[in-house]
Amino acid sequence: xxxxxxxxxxxxxxxxxxxxxxxxxxxxxxxxxxxxxxxxxxxxxxxxxxxxxxxxxxxxxxxxxxxxxxxxxxxxxxxxxxxxxxxxxxxxxxxxxxxxxxxxxxxxxxxxxxxxxxxxxxxxxxxxxxxxxxxxxxxxxxxxxxxxxxxxxxxxxxxxxxxxxxxxxxxxxxxxxxxxxxxxxxxxxxxxxxxxxxxxxxxxxxxxxxxxxxxxxxxxxxxxxxxxxxxxxxxxxxxxxxxxxxxxxxxxxxxxxxxxxxxxxxxxxxxxxxxxxxxxxxxxxxxxxxxxxxxxxxxxxxxxxxxxxxxxxxxxxxxxxxxxxxxxxxxxxxxxxxxxxxxxxxxxxxxxxxxxxxxxxxxxxxxxxx
Numbered sequence: 001x002x003x004x005x006x007x008x009x010x011x012x013x014x015x016x017x018x019x020x021x022x023x024x025x026x027x028x029x030x031x032x033x034x035x036x037x038x039x040x041x042x043x044x045x046x047x048x049x050x051x052x053x054x055x056x057x058x059x060x061x062x063x064x065x066x067x068x069x070x071x072x073x074x075x076x077x078x079x080x081x082x083x084x085x086x087x088x089x090x091x092x093x094x095x096x097x098x099x100x101x102x103x104x105x106x107x108x109x110x111x112x113x114x115x116x117x118x119x120x121x122x123x124x125x126x127x128x129x130x131x132x133x134x135x136x137x138x139x140x141x142x143x144x145x146x147x148x149x150x151x152x153x154x155x156x157x158x159x160x161x162x163x164x165x166x167x168x169x170x171x172x173x174x175x176x177x178x179x180x181x182x183x184x185x186x187x188x189x190x191x192x193x194x195x196x197x198x199x200x201x202x203x204x205x206x207x208x209x210x211x212x213x214x215x216x217x218x219x220x221x222x223x224x225x226x227x228x229x230x231x232x233x234x235x236x237x238x239x240x241x242x243x244x245x246x247x248x249x250x251x252x253x254x255x256x257x258x259x260x261x262x263x264x265x266x267x268x269x270x271x272x273x274x275x276x277x278x279x280x281x282x283x284x285x286x287x288x289x290x291x292x293x294x295x296x297x298x299x300x301x302x303x304x305x306x307x308x309x310x311x312x313x314x315x316x317x318x319x320x321x322x323x324x325x326x327x328x329x330x331x332x333x334x335x336x337x338x339x340x341x342x343x344x345x346x347x348x349x350x351x352x353x354x355x356x357x358x359x360x361x362x363x364x365x366x367x368x369x370x
Contacts, residue, residue: 002044003017003018006035006038006039006042006044009038009042010034010037010038017035020035020036021036021039022059032086057116057306058114058115059088059116060091060092060116061080061089061092061118061119061299062092062106062110062113062118062119063076063092063119064094064107064119064121065093065096065122066096066121066123067095067122067123072123072143072291073122073143075291075294075295076119076121076142076143076292077093077295078295079295079299080142080296080298081295082296083295083297083299083300083303084299084303089303092113092115107131116137116306117138117139117303117305117306118139118140119139119140119142119295119302120141120144120146121141121142121144122143122144123143124188125143125145125155125158125187126144126187127145127147127187128145128146128147129147130148130151138306138310139151140152140305142155142294142297143155149313149314150312151312152301152305152311152312153313153314153315154294154298154301154317155315155317156294156316156317156318156319158187158191158192159192159198160195160316160318160319161192161287162191162192162193162194162196162270163196163199164319165268165270165321166240169266170200170203170205172238172329173330174237174238175203176236176237177196177239177240178209178213178233178239179213179242180212180215180221180225180240180246180250181193181243182216182217182221182242183214183216183217188242193212193242196212208232209229209233210232213229215246217242217243217245218245219252220249222245222249222250222252222253223253223256225250226254226257227253230253236265237265237266238265238266238327239254239265239266239267240267241268242270243269243271244269244271244280244284245276247276247277247280248269248276248284251267251280251281251326254267261282261326262327262328263330266326266327267285267327268285268287268327269284269287270286271288271289272286272287272289272322277322280326282326283325283326284324284326285322285323285326285327286324287320288319288321288322289319290319293317
């Protein structure tokens with residue numbers, strides 16, 4: 001089968017069919033779909049070498065990550081593949097293991113393979129030195145932030161994510177809200193705490209205990225911090241946690257103190273790590289960084305740069321809230337707890353999703369009221 005056969009079946013010219021399969025040119029979505037369906041029906045496979053010689057491209061992209069566990073880089077890669085796949089572009093994943101020498105080795109290797117572009121990602125949003133300067137291909141940073149303002153960096157809006165969590169807790173009737181988070185040296189921890197404090201200040205409140213509790217990204221730290229919060233803020237009725245691991249430790253400590261989640265103390269985490277959030281007791285309401293969507297945006301921006309339309313600067317992408325049982329509004333009939341004063345939930349609050357099933361809140365709706 002040839003491109004001419006595909007074009008004949010799709011009812012377009014061979015040139016239009018070629019552009020549609022290569023993801024180039026001003027082809028309408030309907031036309032592109034019709035061409036791809038015709039190619040699939042005929043079993044047409046474009047010759048990669050011929051495409052490269054014709055276009056001067058390899059139709060490959062490199063993705064270099066510092067996230068050895070894949071917790072953050074895999075969703076980013078999946079989103080990038082979603083964006084690049086329609087153009088028949090393959091993605092090479094390279095794990096630098098947070099080693100600058102290994103990272104430079106992979107950069108040289110990818111350039112030798114004549115990739116069309118590179119996505120750099122990691123497990124933290126802190127600023128980092130550019131992977132290289134005056135490179136022959138475009139580079140997009142996703143879930144990490146280049147210090148060069150001429151580079152394009154896409155990261156989640158952590159500050160707004162923190163505000164989103166606290167606004168949600170306020171909307172359920174909680175008013176004494178503590179914050180337990182990770183190390184102060186992490187920019188994400190600082191931004192999430194800032195967002196939480198701003199949301200409370202807008203409601204005329206401050207954090208229970210007076211300040212965020214910075215520690216480690218671990219369940220053990222969540223348990224230790226909860227003990228301290230319950231001593232310093234006896235009226236505590238909610239805790240916003242900097243990640244889901246901390247939140248699970250907090251839930252354990254709350255139960256060990258003889259209190260109930262969410263009846264006495266509501267919880268919200270951060271990351272929407274399904275393996276933790278959905279299996280927590282009760283399932284955990286959490287902020288989702290929408291990493292797959294972030295990866296898709298990175299792929300789209302990289303593709304635009306490859307085609308001669310680069311972007312620059314730092315772009316913040318919205319987070320969303322996934323509702324589960326840990327932040328369920330109080331029922332008016334709930335008995336007063338032994339330690340924490342009960343408050344009735346405001347009228348009109350929705351019921352939680354079934355156990356273990358998250359219910360994402362659209363970003364516009366979540367921003368309006370949590």
